[in-house]
Amino acid sequence: MRNTWKLSTPLVAVVAALVIVTAGFASPARHSSSTALLRVATTAGVTTWDPIKSFSTEVLYMANIYEPLVYANPPGSSKPFRAGLATNWGRSKDGKTWTFTLRQGVKFHNGEKLTAQAVKDSLDAARKRGGASFIWAPVTSITTPNDYTVVFNLSYSYPMTLVAASENGAWIVCEEALKAAAADPNYFESGKECGTGPYTLKSYESGKQVVLAQNKDYWGGWKNSQFKNVVFQITPEAIVQQQALQSGQVDVAGSVPVENIAKLARNPKFKVTRDASSLNYLGFFNTKRPPLDNVLVRRALAYAIPYKDILTVGAGGFGTQSRSAVPKGIFPYSPTTPQYTQNLVKAKALLAQAGHKGGGFSLDLTYAAENSAEGRFAPLIKDAFKKIGVTVNVKSLLFNQQWKLAKDDPSKAQDIFLLLYWPTYSDAGSDNLWSLFHSSKKPFFNLSYINSPLYDKLVDGAGELLGTDKKASQAMYEKAMISLQGGAAGFFLYDADAVFVASKSVNTTGALNINYPFVQFIYAMQQAG
Amino acid sequence: MWHFLRRRLLASLLTLFGITTITFALARVVPSDPAVVYIGPLARPDEIARVTKELGLDRPLYKQYLSYMGDLFQGDWGRSLASKESVLGTIAHRLPATLELIFLAMTLAVVVGIPLGIYAAYRKGGAPDLGARVGSVVGISMPVFWLGLLLQVLFAEWLGLLPATGRLSLEMSVLDPITHITGFYLFDSLVTANWAGFRDAASHLVLPTITLAAYPAALITRMTRAAMLDVLGQDYIRTARTFGLGERLVLWRLALRNAMPTTLTVSGLSLAYLVTGSFFVEIVFNWPGIGQYSTSALLNLDYPAIMGITVLGATVFLFINLVVDLLQAKLDPRIRLQ
Numbered sequence: 001m002r003n004t005w006k007l008s009t010p011l012v013a014v015v016a017a018l019v020i021v022t023a024g025f026a027s028p029a030r031h032s033s034s035t036a037l038l039r040v041a042t043t044a045g046v047t048t049w050d051p052i053k054s055f056s057t058e059v060l061y062m063a064n065i066y067e068p069l070v071y072a073n074p075p076g077s078s079k080p081f082r083a084g085l086a087t088n089w090g091r092s093k094d095g096k097t098w099t100f101t102l103r104q105g106v107k108f109h110n111g112e113k114l115t116a117q118a119v120k121d122s123l124d125a126a127r128k129r130g131g132a133s134f135i136w137a138p139v140t141s142i143t144t145p146n147d148y149t150v151v152f153n154l155s156y157s158y159p160m161t162l163v164a165a166s167e168n169g170a171w172i173v174c175e176e177a178l179k180a181a182a183a184d185p186n187y188f189e190s191g192k193e194c195g196t197g198p199y200t201l202k203s204y205e206s207g208k209q210v211v212l213a214q215n216k217d218y219w220g221g222w223k224n225s226q227f228k229n230v231v232f233q234i235t236p237e238a239i240v241q242q243q244a245l246q247s248g249q250v251d252v253a254g255s256v257p258v259e260n261i262a263k264l265a266r267n268p269k270f271k272v273t274r275d276a277s278s279l280n281y282l283g284f285f286n287t288k289r290p291p292l293d294n295v296l297v298r299r300a301l302a303y304a305i306p307y308k309d310i311l312t313v314g315a316g317g318f319g320t321q322s323r324s325a326v327p328k329g330i331f332p333y334s335p336t337t338p339q340y341t342q343n344l345v346k347a348k349a350l351l352a353q354a355g356h357k358g359g360g361f362s363l364d365l366t367y368a369a370e371n372s373a374e375g376r377f378a379p380l381i382k383d384a385f386k387k388i389g390v391t392v393n394v395k396s397l398l399f400n401q402q403w404k405l406a407k408d409d410p411s412k413a414q415d416i417f418l419l420l421y422w423p424t425y426s427d428a429g430s431d432n433l434w435s436l437f438h439s440s441k442k443p444f445f446n447l448s449y450i451n452s453p454l455y456d457k458l459v460d461g462a463g464e465l466l467g468t469d470k471k472a473s474q475a476m477y478e479k480a481m482i483s484l485q486g487g488a489a490g491f492f493l494y495d496a497d498a499v500f501v502a503s504k505s506v507n508t509t510g511a512l513n514i515n516y517p518f519v520q521f522i523y524a525m526q527q528a529g
Numbered sequence: 530m531w532h533f534l535r536r537r538l539l540a541s542l543l544t545l546f547g548i549t550t551i552t553f554a555l556a557r558v559v560p561s562d563p564a565v566v567y568i569g570p571l572a573r574p575d576e577i578a579r580v581t582k583e584l585g586l587d588r589p590l591y592k593q594y595l596s597y598m599g600d601l602f603q604g605d606w607g608r609s610l611a612s613k614e615s616v617l618g619t620i621a622h623r624l625p626a627t628l629e630l631i632f633l634a635m636t637l638a639v640v641v642g643i644p645l646g647i648y649a650a651y652r653k654g655g656a657p658d659l660g661a662r663v664g665s666v667v668g669i670s671m672p673v674f675w676l677g678l679l680l681q682v683l684f685a686e687w688l689g690l691l692p693a694t695g696r697l698s699l700e701m702s703v704l705d706p707i708t709h710i711t712g713f714y715l716f717d718s719l720v721t722a723n724w725a726g727f728r729d730a731a732s733h734l735v736l737p738t739i740t741l742a743a744y745p746a747a748l749i750t751r752m753t754r755a756a757m758l759d760v761l762g763q764d765y766i767r768t769a770r771t772f773g774l775g776e777r778l779v780l781w782r783l784a785l786r787n788a789m790p791t792t793l794t795v796s797g798l799s800l801a802y803l804v805t806g807s808f809f810v811e812i813v814f815n816w817p818g819i820g821q822y823s824t825s826a827l828l829n830l831d832y833p834a835i836m837g838i839t840v841l842g843a844t845v846f847l848f849i850n851l852v853v854d855l856l857q858a859k860l861d862p863r864i865r866l867q
Contacts, residue, residue: 039699045825047569047611056569134573189613202703206612206619207825208817211703231699235815236825239678240694244815247685247693370828400561400830407562444574 038227038506038522041241042254045207045234048131049188050181051171051195052122055131059167061210061232063519065109066171066195069100069119069150069164072426072515074275075329081161085114085172085196086150089164095157095467100164102148106219108174109193109200116144122173125182132169132424138467157467159427162331166425167516172196198523199230209233212522225507225526238372245270245501252502254520258316258373264501274318275512277498278428280327281314281373282436283365283381284417284448284490288410291354291361298488300350302340306384311494314377318499322492324481325421325436326428329514331470332462332477333428338485339492347388359389363415366406368399374418377493381416392416406447417447420496426515429477430463437489450489455480504528537854541847545840549601552839553594561830566610584610601840607833611825616837619822625712626696627818630810631803633734634741638799642746643792646753647780650761661750668747673806677740677813684736692733694815701729737814741806745799752795756788763787790857797853801846 044057051066069086073079081089088101106114120142127136138158143151152160164170177194181187191204198220199212214228222228235241238255242264245253256264265272291297307321320328323337351359365381367374375396382392395414397405406413423431435444438459439451462476484490498512500520510524564581565572572580581587585596600607606617649661685693692698696714697707707726710717714730717723760766761784769779811820819838826834 037700037703045611048613055572131569131572131576186613205817206614206622207822209699209702229703231703233695233699233815235694236821237812237815240813240815243678243681243685243693244695247681247689249692249694249698398561398828398830400566401559403565404560404562408560442574 036226036228036527038230038252038525039250040230040232040252040254040520040522041235041244041250042232043234043236043238043241044232044254044518046204046210049191049193049201049204050185051173051188051193052125052129052169052178052181053131054171055168057518059516059518060520061201061212062171062195063167063197063516064199064212064230064522065193065197065201066173067197068166068170068172069102070161072162072165072513074514081165084165085119086164089161091157091160091467095159096154098152098154098160100150100152102150103219104148106196107217108196109215110174110176112174112176112194114172114196115147116150117147118175118178119150119172120144121175121178122171125173125178126169126171130169132166135163135166135169135425138163154467156464159467159470162425162427165515167519168424170425202229207234218523220523223526227522227525227527230522242501245503248503251506252500252508252520254500256501258318258499261316261318261499261501269504270501271504271506271508272499272501273508273511274497274499276320276327276329276514277422277496277512278327278330278426278514278517279420279422279496279498280322280325280432281310281377281418281420281493281496282322282325282490283493284406284419284436285488286410286413286415286417286448287489288449289413289415291356292363292415294354295487296350296354297356299486300347300354300356300388301385301390302488302491303343303347303350304384304388304390305340305491305493306342306380307340307493308342309380310377313380314373315494315496318497319494322495324484324492325432325490326477326481327422327432327495327514330423330426330428332433332474332481334474334478334481337478337481340485342384344384344387351388351390359385359391362391362393364393364395365416365418366395366397366402366414367418368402368420369396370399371420373496374420378418407443410443410449413447419447421445422517427466429459429466429473433459433477433480433484434463437484448489450487452483452487452489455483455487458483533858534851534855537851541851544847545843548843549598549836549840550594552836553597556830556832556835557590557593559830563610563830563832566829566831567613597836601836606837606840609826609834610831611829611834616833619834620819620837620841622712623818623822626816627804627807627811627820629713629715630734630737630741630816630818631800631807633738634803635745635796635800637738637742638745638749639796641742642749643753645746646750646792647757647785649750649754650757651780653758658754661754665747665751665754668743669751671743672809673740673744674809674813676743677737677810680736680740681813691735693736696730696733696817697726698729698733701726737810737816740813741803741810744806745796745802748799749792749795753788753792756791757784760784760788793856794853797849800849804842804845 042060044060046058047056048054051062054062068084070081070084073082085103085106086100087103091098102114102116123142127133127139138154138156139152140155141153174194191201193201198215198218200215202211202213204210210232212230233250238257241253242256242260244250261272264270285292285298287293311319311321321339323339326333365378367378378394382394385392406417437446437450438456440446443449458476458480462473462480465473465476502508505528507526507528511520563586564577564584568576568580585593609616645661649658652658681693684691705725707714707718707723708721710720715727718726718730766779766784769783808820808823811818812824823838826838
C-alpha cells in the first residue's frame with residue numbers, strides 16, 4: 001500500500017497543484033476593471049493601417065480614429081447628411097463645383113490644426129493611391145481658397161456629399177503623416193495613425209488585439225458615461241466570440257452564430273442590437289454557359305429559388321428579401337421594384353417553354369467557404385432546383401478561389417456564383433447596379449457576364465442625372481432594376497441586417513449606421529445605468 | 530555517433546528542401562490570385578495589375594522559386610499578403626504563445642501519463658487499470674475541439690471559474706500589461722514580479738493545456754502500460770522479485786528503464802502531435818499562437834505565410850525526430866552498437 005501511494009504521488013501532486021492554482025483564480029470578468037473600458041470581440045483584422053489605402057475590415061478601427069468631411073445619416077433622418085469635419089456644404093447650379101466649410105478648432109492627434117490644406121492633401125492622396133480611389137472619379141481638382149474652405153471641381157455633376165461621407169477613401173489625415181507615408185509607403189504599418197477622431201490607436205498586435213484610447217481633445221467633447229478605452233479582441237470564430245461574451249470576458253460580441261442569437265436575446269444579461277445594413281446576398285447566372293444563356297431558363301430558375309426559406313436559414317430571420325441588387329435603405333432602392341417569389345409551377349412552365357421540359361441539366365454552384373450563411377442556404381437552392389429537374393453541384397471554395405474561377409474563362413467558370421456584396425459608399429446605383437451588371441470588356445464584378453445595352457444605357461443615364469436631378473435619376477434606376485429582374489442575369493436573395501450582442505451594461509444606441517457597414521461607432525456607445 | 534549525426538542532419542536538410550519545394554509548387558497550383566489577397570477583391574483591375582508587378586508575380590515560376598529560396602536562406606521569409614507584415618517576425622512573435630502551451634501540455638501529459646501507465650500495469654485487472662484504460666480510450670477518441678468547447682462551457686460559462694478564451698484578460702492587457710521579455714507570459718510575469726499578470730496568464734492556460742494534453746496523456750498512459758506489462762512479464766523481473774528486491778526498485782529502476790524506449794518514442798510522437806493539435810486548440814481558445822496564424826494563412830491562401838509555417842513545422846518535426854533517435858541511442862546500447 002505504501003508503494004502504491006508513492007506510485008500515485010506524482011498524480012496526486014498534479015491534481016493538488018491544479019486545484020490550488022484554479023482556486024486562486026476568478027474569472028477576470030467578475031472583477032472587471034474601470035467601467036470606462038469597453039471590451040469587444042470582433043472578426044475585423046487589419047490589412048493595412050494606412051487610411052488612404054484602407055479598403056477592408058480595418059474600417060471598424062479607422063471609423064473610430066479618423067473622420068470624413070460629412071456623415072451620411074440613416075434613412076428616415078430629417079437630413080441626409082450631418083456635419084463631420086465640415087460644418088457647411090453646397091454646390092453650384094450645374095453641380096460641378098462643391099464647396100465645404102471646415103469646422104474650426106479641430107486638432108489632429110499629433111496636435112496639428114485641421115486646415116483646408118490637410119483636407120486637400122488627404123483627398124489628393126486618396127485620389128492618387130487610395131484603395132477606393134475610384135470614388136473620386138468625378139473630381140478634376142481640389143482647391144483651398146482659404147484655411148477653412150475646400151472646393152471640389154468636377155468634370156461632371158455628382159453629389160460629392162455621398163463621396164465625402166464614404167467609409168473608404170475619404171478619411172482626413174494630418175500632413176505630417178501624409179508626408180511620411182509619401183516618403184515611406186510602409187509608414188503606417190507599424191501601427192501609426194494621425195486622425196481627428198474620438199479615439200487614438202494605443203496599441204496593436206497583429207491578428208490579436210487593437211487597443212484604442214480616448215482622444216481627450218476631441219472636438220465633440222466627452223461625457224462621463226462614454227468609454228475612454230476600447231480593446232478589440234480579434235476572434236475569427238463566431239462561437240468563440242459567444243463563449244467570450246457568455247463568460248463575461250467581453251462586453252460586445254460582433255459576430256455570434258446567427259442560430260444562437262435568439263437564445264442570447266432571452267438571456268436577461270444580454271441585449272441584441274440590430275439595424276438594417278447595406279450588405280446583401282445575391283447570385284449570378286453565368287450567361288455565357290448554356291443553358292443559362294437562355295433568359296427563359298434563368299427566369300425559371302429565379303422562380304424556383306426558396307427566398308423565404310433562405311432568409312430564415314441563411315439570415316436566421318435577420319434581414320429582408322431583396323428587391324434587385326440595391327439594399328433597402330440605400331439609394332436608389334425602391335419598394336415597388338418587382339421581386340421573384342418561389343413558384344415551382346411557373347418555373348417548370350418556363351423551362352418547358354425554353355425547351356427543357358423536366359429540366360434534365362446540371363449546374364455548378366460555388367459559394368465562399370468562409371461564409372457560413374452561404375454554406376447554410378446553398379443546399380436549399382440545390383434542393384429547390386431538384387424539384388424542377390435541375391441538378392446542382394454545390395462547391396464550397398475559398399472566396400479567392402471562387403473569384404479566380406469566375407475571373408478566368410467565363411465559358412469554364414461556375415454556372416452560379418453566390419456573393420455577399422455591399423456598396424463602397426451610399427450610392428448603390430453607381431456601385432451595385434453599375435459594378436455588378438453593367439457590361440465591360442473585362443468583367444470586374446459583372447460575373448454574370450451579361451451585356452445588355454438597354455440596361456447599360458439606363459444605368460449610365462441615371463448616373464449622369466444624379467448630380468442635378470435626384471428624382472429623375474431614381475426613376476431611371478428603377479427602370480434599370482425592372483430590366484434587370486426581367487433579364488434575370490442574377491437573383492437577389494436578401495438584405496442582411498447588422499446584428500451584434502452586447503452586455504446590458506452597455507448602451508449601444510447609435511452604434512450602427514446602414515451607410516457604414518462593418519463599423520460600430522464606439523463614441524456613440526455609453527455605459528448603461 | 531558523430532557519423533550518425535552528420536548523416537541524419539544531411540538527410541534532414543534534404544527533406545526540408547524537398548518539403549519546401551513541394552509546398553511552393555502546390556501553393557502556386559491552387560487557384561487563387563495572390564495580388565487579390567494582397568490588395569482585396571474590391572480593387573480595380575489596374576490596381577491588381579500594379580500589385581502583381583510589384584510583388585513579382587508576373588515573373589516565371591522558376592524565377593519566383595529561386596528568388597524565394599535565396600531570400601529564405603538569408604533569413605527573409607517574405608511578407609504576409611494579408612497583413613503585410615514580415616512572416617518571420619510574426620512567427621517569432623507568436624511562437625512563444627504556442628511553445629508555452631505545448632511545453633505545459635507535454636509536461637502535464639508526461640507527468641500524468643507515465644505514472645498512470647505504470648500504476649495501471651502494476652494493478653492490472655483492477656479498478657485503477659480499468660479506469661486508466663477507459664480514460665485513455667476516451668482521451669484518444671475525443672476530438673480536441675469538442676473537448677475544448679466542453680471545458681469552456683463547463684468551467685467558464687456555467688461555473689465561472691476560468692476564462693474561456695485568450696491568453697490574458699483584456700483588462701490586464703490594457704491596464705497592467707506583462708512586460709515582454711521572452712514572450713512566455715508565466716516567465717515574464719515572474720521575473721518582473723507582476724503577480725496579477727502571472728495569475729491571469731496561468732488562469733488562461735489551464736483549459737487549453739488540459740485540452741491539448743488529453744490525447745498525448747492518454748496515448749502515453751496506454752503505451753506505458755503496455756510496455757510495462759511486457760517488461761513485467763519478463764523472467765528477470767520475476768527473478769528480481771524472487772531475490773527479494775523491493776517493488777519500488779523493480780518498477781522504477783528495472784522495469785521502467787526497459788519500458789522507456791517505447792514510452793520515449795510515443796512521447797516524441799506526442800510532441801509532434803502537440804504541434805499540429807495546437808492548431809485546433811488555438812482556434813477554440815482564440816490563442817494567439819502559430820496555430821491561429823496558420824489557420825488564417827491557409828484560409829486566406831497567404832502563400833508567404835503558408836511557406837513560412839511549413840518551413841517551421843518541417844524543421845520542428847525533423848528536429849524532434851533527430852532528438853528522439855539520439856535519446857534512443859543513449860538509452861539502448863544495442864542501437865549505439867548498430
